[in-house]
Amino acid sequence: MARYSETERIGVSAIELIAARELKWIFREQMIADMGIDAHLELVEDGHPSGKLIGLQIKTGPGNFTVKDDCLVYYGSIEHREYWLNHSLPVIIIAHLPETGETCWAHVSEENVELTPKAWKIEISRKNIFGEAKRRSLSQIFEGSESQQKLRRLAMDEPLMRHVKKGGKVSVELEDWINKSLGRTPVTVYMEHDDGSETVKEYGYVFHSRFDIEALTLELFPWSTASIDEDFYEVSWDRFGEDDYSWEDDCRPPKNKFYPYTNACNEVDYYRIKLGLNKIGESYLVISEYLARPKREKLFND
Numbered sequence: 001m002a003r004y005s006e007t008e009r010i011g012v013s014a015i016e017l018i019a020a021r022e023l024k025w026i027f028r029e030q031m032i033a034d035m036g037i038d039a040h041l042e043l044v045e046d047g048h049p050s051g052k053l054i055g056l057q058i059k060t061g062p063g064n065f066t067v068k069d070d071c072l073v074y075y076g077s078i079e080h081r082e083y084w085l086n087h088s089l090p091v092i093i094i095a096h097l098p099e100t101g102e103t104c105w106a107h108v109s110e111e112n113v114e115l116t117p118k119a120w121k122i123e124i125s126r127k128n129i130f131g132e133a134k135r136r137s138l139s140q141i142f143e144g145s146e147s148q149q150k151l152r153r154l155a156m157d158e159p160l161m162r163h164v165k166k167g168g169k170v171s172v173e174l175e176d177w178i179n180k181s182l183g184r185t186p187v188t189v190y191m192e193h194d195d196g197s198e199t200v201k202e203y204g205y206v207f208h209s210r211f212d213i214e215a216l217t218l219e220l221f222p223w224s225t226a227s228i229d230e231d232f233y234e235v236s237w238d239r240f241g242e243d244d245y246s247w248e249d250d251c252r253p254p255k256n257k258f259y260p261y262t263n264a265c266n267e268v269d270y271y272r273i274k275l276g277l278n279k280i281g282e283s284y285l286v287i288s289e290y291l292a293r294p295k296r297e298k299l300f301n302d
Helices: 007-023 078-085 132-141 146-156 158-165 213-220 230-240 279-292
Strands: 026-029 039-045 048-060 071-076 091-097 102-107 113-115 120-125 169-177 183-192 198-208 224-228 262-264 268-277
Touching (some): 007 026, 007 091, 007 102, 007 132, 071 091, 091 120, 102 120, 102 132, 146 158, 158 183, 169 213, 213 224, 213 268, 224 230
Antiparallel strands (some): 039 048, 091 102, 224 268, 262 268
C-alpha cells in the first residue's frame, strides 16, 4: 500500500486557487489535527477582510462519493454530523474531482442533511460550482443558517415594525419592468413622521423570477401585510393624471387590487405599498421586548 497519496493535496490546492483567483477571499488551511474542518474561508468585501468565516470540509476524488449524473452523494458518520451542525462557524463541504476538474459544494445544514438508517447523507449538486458563478450564494453562508438569517433580517426591520405598531406609516416603493423576462426593482422604504416628514431608506436592487408585486412585498417584508398606499395614490392621481396609468378604459381598479400609481414609457409600472403588521411581526416584537427586559434578581445560586 502506498504511504503517500497526492490526491488530498490536489483538492486543497485547487480550492485555495479558486478562493484567491476567482472569489478573492482569504483561504487558511488548518494545519493541525481536526474533526473535519480542513480550512477556514474569510469573506473579503471591497478589498477589506470582513472577519466573517466559514469552515470547509474538502473531499477529493470520486471515491468519497456516490457519483450520480446530477449530484455527488456524501455519506458521513453521526459523529461528524453533530460536529459540523453544532460548529461555531457555518460549514460547507466541497467536492473536487481531479479527473473532470469539477469543484462543487453544499452547505451542511439541517435543511440539507438527510438521516439514513445507518448515519446521514448530503447531496452536492454538480451545478453548484465553487467559484465566481456562485459568489452570491456562498456569501450568504457567512451569515449563518437560514433560520439565523431570517431572525437577523427581522431584527434589522424592527424599527419599521415598531413605527407601525405605534400607529405610524411605513410604505415601500417598487418597480415592475413589464416587458422584461427577469423581474428587477430598487426597494425604497418611506417612514412617515407626525410632522409630515419622511425618513427614506434605500435597500438596493432586487432581482427576482417574476413575482407579482404583492407576493414580492411579502417576500421582502415577511413580517408585514401589504396594501395599496391609498393616500399616496390620491395625490398621484392628481399629479400624474389618468393617462399615465397602465389600466384600460381609464377606470380606477378596486381598492383591494394592486395597481401602479403611474407608468413610464409603457416600460415601468411604479407601485407604493403600505405595510402593516402580521402575526410574525407582532410575535417578533413580543419576543424582542422579552429579550430587552432587565434581568431579574437571581433565583438560584451558581
